[in-house]
């Protein structure tokens with residue numbers, strides 16, 4: 662089978678499996694199995710795949726056909742400006758979350774040596790991206806589960822993010838020390854259990870501990886607002902990613918918690934995705 666035939670075959674099988682982004686994914690898969698970049702693929706599209714590459718493609722397609730996430734199959738995914746290792750037990754970094762990182766980056770501009778706390782860190786994609794963009798910052802990441810903690814460590818090494826510290830902890834128990842931060846950021850679990858049914862088949866392979874945010878999806882916002890306000894410097898920012906239709910509820914939680922200058926920011930799909938607030 663030639664590279665061109667493999668690409669067309671991959672696209673068709675992904676489409677038949679109900680995968681909308683079949684063109685995008687087919688390109689990524691062909692690049693992965695050949696090791697070629699876009700130009701090399703165009704120059705060599707008539708080349709025959711070798712036996713190993715064909716076997717690899719078959720294995721990948723069998724997994725995608727049961728909607729096992731492509732990111733877990735490849736073991737690595739691009740987020741914001743950096744690469745992150747991902748696999749079973751850790752949430753796959755989403756492009757929506759890049760909006761949260763961008764809002765944090767805007768706030769941190771011109772702040773000398775900022776102290777940053779990333780709660781519910783998962784792969785570490787938020788904390789590590791900010792640590793890389795702001796090398797004079799000090800970033801602390803808090804995560805409860807061992808599976809995710811292993812990925813944070815790998816991703817710190819992969820990205821050479823030396824200005825980071827990882828803590829195993831539960832945000833419902835609050836801070837263990839009296840450290841103060843200029844920015845507290847979190848993309849916590851926020852899906853209400855009743856909405857799990859309507860999530861994509863891929864999401865069902867991700868850990869529920871990274872997805873479910875209590876009966877109304879808002880438990881983590883209430884706990885973080887209450888437990889971490891004292892950990893924020895005056896003038897510091899609390900920044901949350903929120904689920905669909907949650908922004909106004911989170912805004913109320915922040916208003917009730919005594920925060921000011923509350924702003925809601927939309928993602929690339931015009932969905933209210935980020936809520937930021939300032940501690941007066």
Ligand SMILES: C[S@@+](CC[C@H](N)C(=O)[O-])C[C@H]1O[C@@H](n2cnc3c(N)ncnc32)[C@H](O)[C@@H]1O
Pocket residue numbers: 751752753754755758780781782783784785786787803804805806809830831832833847848849850851870871872
């Ligand atoms: C929605 S994921 C976000 C991961 C990452 N921040 C991102 O944006 O991709 C939420 C993360 O919170 C972690 N988590 C769940 N409950 C927690 C708790 N009580 N305390 C700290 N982390 C928790 C999960 O293991 C998961 O890694």
